[in-house]
Amino acid sequence: MGRVLRPYSRDWKGPVPRQTINWAGYSKIGKRFTSVSGGWQVPSITHNPKTPSVQSCSCWIGIGGNEDDPTLIQVGTEQVASPDNSKFYAAWYGTLQMSYRVLIPQNVLGIDEGDSIWASVSCPSNSLPFTTQTWVLKIVNVTKGFEWSHSLNYTSSLATADWMFEANKVDDVLSALPKFKEVVFDRSKVNGQNAGFVRASDGIELIDTESKIVLANPSNASGGNFRVGPGGSLPASPSNYLFKMIDGGDYSCARESKINDKVVVVGANWRGDRILGLRVEVDDRPAVLKPYSVDARETQFCGINAAGDVIGYAVIPFPLPMRIVPFIYKDDNFSDISNVVGLDMAPVSWNDGGVIVGNTMSYPGYACIYRPGSGLEYLPQYSSIRDINNNGVFIASKALDQRVISLKVVNGVETEINFPGATRTLAWGINDLEDIVGGYYADGGSGGFLLKNGVYEPVDYPYGETSFVQGINNLGQMVGLTNVPMGKGTTVFLAFKPQREN
Numbered sequence: 001m002g003r004v005l006r007p008y009s010r011d012w013k014g015p016v017p018r019q020t021i022n023w024a025g026y027s028k029i030g031k032r033f034t035s036v037s038g039g040w041q042v043p044s045i046t047h048n049p050k051t052p053s054v055q056s057c058s059c060w061i062g063i064g065g066n067e068d069d070p071t072l073i074q075v076g077t078e079q080v081a082s083p084d085n086s087k088f089y090a091a092w093y094g095t096l097q098m099s100y101r102v103l104i105p106q107n108v109l110g111i112d113e114g115d116s117i118w119a120s121v122s123c124p125s126n127s128l129p130f131t132t133q134t135w136v137l138k139i140v141n142v143t144k145g146f147e148w149s150h151s152l153n154y155t156s157s158l159a160t161a162d163w164m165f166e167a168n169k170v171d172d173v174l175s176a177l178p179k180f181k182e183v184v185f186d187r188s189k190v191n192g193q194n195a196g197f198v199r200a201s202d203g204i205e206l207i208d209t210e211s212k213i214v215l216a217n218p219s220n221a222s223g224g225n226f227r228v229g230p231g232g233s234l235p236a237s238p239s240n241y242l243f244k245m246i247d248g249g250d251y252s253c254a255r256e257s258k259i260n261d262k263v264v265v266v267g268a269n270w271r272g273d274r275i276l277g278l279r280v281e282v283d284d285r286p287a288v289l290k291p292y293s294v295d296a297r298e299t300q301f302c303g304i305n306a307a308g309d310v311i312g313y314a315v316i317p318f319p320l321p322m323r324i325v326p327f328i329y330k331d332d333n334f335s336d337i338s339n340v341v342g343l344d345m346a347p348v349s350w351n352d353g354g355v356i357v358g359n360t361m362s363y364p365g366y367a368c369i370y371r372p373g374s375g376l377e378y379l380p381q382y383s384s385i386r387d388i389n390n391n392g393v394f395i396a397s398k399a400l401d402q403r404v405i406s407l408k409v410v411n412g413v414e415t416e417i418n419f420p421g422a423t424r425t426l427a428w429g430i431n432d433l434e435d436i437v438g439g440y441y442a443d444g445g446s447g448g449f450l451l452k453n454g455v456y457e458p459v460d461y462p463y464g465e466t467s468f469v470q471g472i473n474n475l476g477q478m479v480g481l482t483n484v485p486m487g488k489g490t491t492v493f494l495a496f497k498p499q500r501e502n
Contacts, residue, residue, distance in 0.1 A: 017203030024206035024216035025164035026197045033161040034127045037120035038188035044113040045178040047081040055178040056168035064156040071156040072096040081178035116142040161190045165228040188224030197221035244494045256302040257479045258471035266301035277301035303349035311350045349387045429471040439468035
């Protein structure tokens with residue numbers, strides 16, 4: 001519960017954000033604010049050995065945090081790191097008039113690092129400033145499916161709306177910040193509308209009391225989404241996309257994931273010591289998980305056409321020698337197509353005309369393509385092929401000058417796909433508009449991308465450690481893989497542009 005060093009002002013025109021000794025984030029000023037909401041990921045923290053004391057920080061949203069305004073009401077999560085490297089996480093709520101924050105029992109919300117949180121603070125009645133109002137506080141652990149809410153009477157100015165990362169007080173002394181990577185805030189709304197942050201007027205930096213060095217810093221915002229990172233460097237802006245985790249039960253492990261225009265996603269999922277084919281209709285129907293046979297070690301669902309029919313392959317290790325069985329999955333039945341494409345092809349995608357692309361499993365591997373009426377064609381100039389659209393344009397890779405490059409191939413004409421600044425780019429999916437998705441590696445990290453009309457755009461799932469986009473449909477919806485924090489493995493996500501909010 002902090003105080004800014006520069007006073008709040010309704011006409012702030014400063015070239016940089018306002019600064020505080022304990023807040024970093026965004027704050028809206030100048031209207032009557034009766035509701036705020038938003039989400040964040042509970043950050044992973046470690047104790048900073050530069051100071052021997054307990055270190056504590058919070059992520060929260062609230063209303064009424066003006067410089068001279070003692071009416072703040074807030075809800076959030078707390079992260080504490082001790083010198084013995086133990087950690088403590090919890091959810092809480094509070095008001096500036098309380099002498100302490102009220103912890104929400106862990107058996108209610110089960111807060112832990114990496115959890116996706118959504119929270120709201122709203123005044124549904126008696127919404128006049130400085131009168132006794134009725135407030136509803138809510139916090140949801142989206143990752144674990146737990147929810148908590150609480151109502152209370154309180155008097156607020158309704159003058160500001162806040163989304164913050166904070167250095168807490170410990171024993172009435174401002175805590176040093178623990179080490180943290182960055183915090184992603186998203187879905188931020190105020191009075192039911194997208195928050196629409198502007199960094200110069202709404203942003204707040206956290207600075208050191210004596211040196212005035214910036215210790216935590218908000219990124220430029222994308223609508224209601226932003227990041228808070230450590231130090232004075234400006235964090236990267238968040239993606240312009242909304243994301244949904246694809247529920248395959250537990251965590252998915254797909255080598256390929258694709259999506260059709262009916263928003264049906266295919267991939268794969270671990271079950272015990274086997275990988276099962278995963279087919280999900282993204283309208284909250286249950287996922288379909290299928291083994292090719294009882295002796296199949298892997299069943300990979302790799303591509304899907306407009307009708308919802310799936311192309312893929314199974315790996316059957318015993319009896320030796322190991323077999324690769326290419327198949328079509330349709331109407332809940334598998335059909336072996338090895339008599340069509342051979343026993344050495346592992347299909348990875350197909351189009352509505354029945355053209356199948358895949359890669360040989362024997363060494364050295366290379367791309368191949370099956371066209372109905374023409375048969376199977378080997379493409380030894382390409383080390384692998386990833387996708388094909390309904391116009392016959394495909395995505396492939398080849399070795400060039402001791403590196404592997406990705407290509408779009410149109411009637412034999414090759415165009416290199418190269419994400420700006422990347423040391424390696426892996427194109428993975430293409431739609432009929434020739435929008436291309438994939439992943440990249442760079443000195444500063446890795447991530448997913450969309451190439452549309454000649455422009456590259458990052459697509460990174462905000463709660464994953466790294467993202468890789470593998471498929472895109474003609475509606476612009478994308479699917480990909482992300483590494484889930486805390487060693488939980490890899491899962492599939494859906495990314496899509498949000499509809500414009502009024």
